[in-house]
Amino acid sequence: MHRRFIVGNWKMHKTISQAESLVTDILQIYQPQASVELAIAPPFLSLPAVARLLASTSIKLAAQNTCASDEGAFTGEISPPMLRDVGCHYVIIGHSERRHIFGETDQDINKKVHAAFHHDLLPILCVGERLEERQSNKTQAVIQQQLQTGLDGIESKNFEKITIAYEPVWAIGTGQAATVDQATEVHRHIRSFLDTQWSVKSDQTRIIYGGSVTPENAKSLFQSPQINGALVGKACLNSESFVKIAELATSS
Ligand code: PGA
Secondary structure (H helix, E strand, O other): OOOEEEEEEOOOOOOHHHHHHHHHHHHHHOOOOOOEEEEEEOOHHHHHHHHHHHOOOOOEEEEOOOOOOOOOOOOOOOOHHHHHHHOOOEEEEOOHHHHHOOOOOHHHHHHHHHHHHHOOOEEEEEEOOOHHHHHOOOHHHHHHHHHHHHOOOOOHHHHHOOEEEEOOHHHOOOOOOOOHHHHHHHHHHHHHHHHHHHOOOHHHOEEEEEOOOOHHHHHHHHOOOOOOEEEEOHHHHOHHHHHHHHHHHHHO
């Protein structure tokens, strides 16, 4: 049985001073629980300030993206060794906004997953279908393709360390979360796909749900044993709603 894993993806929100005050507020109200692990993914610029605030806490630092290369002529990029250096433990890879706005391919994402492991950064790999793909019954095929290529060459032993975030694109930022049944069905499918493709015991792999998670719907999502936590966007920008979701992960 996994500890539940709640990750706050701030996306492109908060200046450094705003980041400091949000984390300070979270630390004031959050009571850490052994059954839940919390991680915060602020924008790159705020990583050092947030790292300082989290240093003596159990909350982990995550990056929202990484370059696949260690260093070099890659203007505007940030590498895995830099993220380790600033104190990141996790890195979100292949978020749908990276895929659909910035054109990241499954091959790009695969390189990033390898680079992250190489530097002891634990990947949170996002997968998910678009609305039209769901409507034409392609959800499973789309997710299988994203996993097949995204995780190509990853050793079985690393499946305990990776987190898969199932984030249906139609649920992200829309206020329309997947139902617990919809999410459970896809999580189950992801597990059986990992079992057959990589011969891993996929119950070792944490699979979390993302897409319009709120304090209102988190409890029902966490009632599914298939859902090992949440990747939270909008609701993590407010200390009370983020902490409430973490508390619901403890109690559900
Ligand atoms: P949302 O974002 O909670 O605002 O839908 C989730 C995400 O994109 O990770």
